[in-house]
Amino acid sequence: MTSRRVGAVVVGGGIVGANCAVQLTRAGVENVVILERDAPASKASGRAAGNLTIYRHERFGADASRLGRELYEEYEQKYDDLTLHRTKSYSIAYSDEGADYLRSEHESTTIETELLNADELAEREPEFATDDVTVALGFEDAVYTDPKQLTLAAHAVARDEGATLVQEEARDFEVEGNEISVQTTDGRYESPIVVVAAGAWTKRLLQRAGTDVALRPRTSQIAILEPPSDRDIPMWSAPDLSVYGRSTPEGRVLFGGGTTTPVTDLESFRTRARVPFLLQVGELAPRILPVLEDATLHDDWAGRVSATPDRYPYIGETDIEGLYVCSGFNGEGVSNSPFAARLLTDLIVGTDPLVDPSEFDPTRFEGDEAFEITDAVQWWADR
Ligand SMILES: Cc1cc2nc3c(=O)[nH]c(=O)nc-3n(C[C@H](O)[C@H](O)[C@H](O)COP(=O)(O)OP(=O)(O)OC[C@H]3O[C@@H](n4cnc5c(N)ncnc54)[C@H](O)[C@@H]3O)c2cc1C
Numbered sequence: 001m002t003s004r005r006v007g008a009v010v011v012g013g014g015i016v017g018a019n020c021a022v023q024l025t026r027a028g029v030e031n032v033v034i035l036e037r038d039a040p041a042s043k044a045s046g047r048a049a050g051n052l053t054i055y056r057h058e059r060f061g062a063d064a065s066r067l068g069r070e071l072y073e074e075y076e077q078k079y080d081d082l083t084l085h086r087t088k089s090y091s092i093a094y095s096d097e098g099a100d101y102l103r104s105e106h107e108s109t110t111i112e113t114e115l116l117n118a119d120e121l122a123e124r125e126p127e128f129a130t131d132d133v134t135v136a137l138g139f140e141d142a143v144y145t146d147p148k149q150l151t152l153a154a155h156a157v158a159r160d161e162g163a164t165l166v167q168e169e170a171r172d173f174e175v176e177g178n179e180i181s182v183q184t185t186d187g188r189y190e191s192p193i194v195v196v197a198a199g200a201w202t203k204r205l206l207q208r209a210g211t212d213v214a215l216r217p218r219t220s221q222i223a224i225l226e227p228p229s230d231r232d233i234p235m236w237s238a239p240d241l242s243v244y245g246r247s248t249p250e251g252r253v254l255f256g257g258g259t260t261t262p263v264t265d266l267e268s269f270r271t272r273a274r275v276p277f278l279l280q281v282g283e284l285a286p287r288i289l290p291v292l293e294d295a296t297l298h299d300d301w302a303g304r305v306s307a308t309p310d311r312y313p314y315i316g317e318t319d320i321e322g323l324y325v326c327s328g329f330n331g332e333g334v335s336n337s338p339f340a341a342r343l344l345t346d347l348i349v350g351t352d353p354l355v356d357p358s359e360f361d362p363t364r365f366e367g368d369e370a371f372e373i374t375d376a377v378q379w380w381a382d383r
Pocket of ligand 1: 035041047049169170198200222256305306330
């Protein structure tokens with residue numbers, strides 16, 4: 001069995017792990033190894049809708065969103081297979097609580113947004129049914145992309161800057177002085193820096209290392225609908241209904257939704273959408289976009305994302321020295337991983353952190369406590 005000393009080990013080859021590798025190499029950490037047990041982008045990062053919410057909101061601050069936009073535009077320049085699709089976007093509220101949520105988003109962002117009433121939305125976008133709409137928030141420059149190509153682009157940039165991706169599974173961790181030894185299917189890596197960015201598998205891996213974070217895997221699902229004729233529907237989201245959608249480049253309509261139901265068995269997880277989600281699509285799709293009344297189901301899938309009690313990700317060092325975590329992004333890890341990877345790197349190499357790291361501290365909860373998974377509007381109302 002081989003043993004290698006390396007500058008940093010990143011466990012997980014999704015978008016989070018790839019972006020962590022990019023930021024670590026850029027900060028001068030040499031010999032960064034990414035361990036991925038399957039193919040890169042084979043889990044949540046390849047199954048996402050690819051809506052880049054950093055073009056629409058600044059939940060973690062204007063600097064965090066800007067950093068993400070700049071990084072992804074750089075990837076687009078460098079990687080031929082990556083296209084950032086630009087479109088208009090609307091966040092639509094169907095309740096008073098949802099309207100308050102959108103108004104607060106409008107007031108707290110430096111991104112140009114426009115509050116619309118139901119009649120104004122109907123005039124601009126006649127495809128939407130607006131009878132039940134309380135408020136809509138319009139954005140001129142929303143962006144979506146193919147999340148698999150985005151993740152592969154991040155890996156290509158990481159590789160060009162010196163990181164190595166290996167197909168090995170991290171099995172166990174041992175702390176030896178100020179080094180952590182990562183046991184894999186093929187060998188062993190020793191490093192003072194180990195980052196666990198393993199998406200829904202993160203909690204399980206950290207437990208193997210002897211620590212814990214409050215993280216619960218949950219499902220997010222997508223249905224691709226075939227309308228009777230090609231449609232050009234802007235990006236939209238309905239936060240108080242926990243659903244979103246947009247046209248696809250092929251003229252179909254993507255309809256996505258998160259659930260607050262935890263995934264109990266990560267390994268036997270089936271990657272097709274569940275019946276309750278498809279029933280929800282059947283009910284809500286024509287209610288939001290009447291043109292979908294006669295749509296057929298073209299494709300559907302499900303993926304595993306990880307939720308935290310306060311809807312903030314874990315970015316930073318665990319209670320084991322040298323063992324870091326970057327996970328818990330809920331349904332927005334494609335969008336928020338650039339800033340998270342940068343913040344984590346700032347903490348590792350000791351540069352001024354991009355944003356206040358305390359809100360993301362992995363030790364802010366006990367780790368083993370039970371918690372309910374909340375959706376965005378419920379979280380906002382309860383906070
Ligand atoms: C249907 C759906 C729609 C979504 N839509 C959006 C969206 O529009 N915008 C957005 O920003 N986000 C979206 N998300 C969320 C986003 O996909 C996730 O937040 C993000 O992909 C998380 O990235 P990750 O790298 O942490 O996880 P993953 O992509 O799951 O990567 C983790 C990797 O770790 C690997 N791994 C696990 N255990 C080990 C081990 N022991 N050793 C080595 N490797 C291991 C896995 O094989 C996997 O490749 C969506 C998610 C889903 C499922």
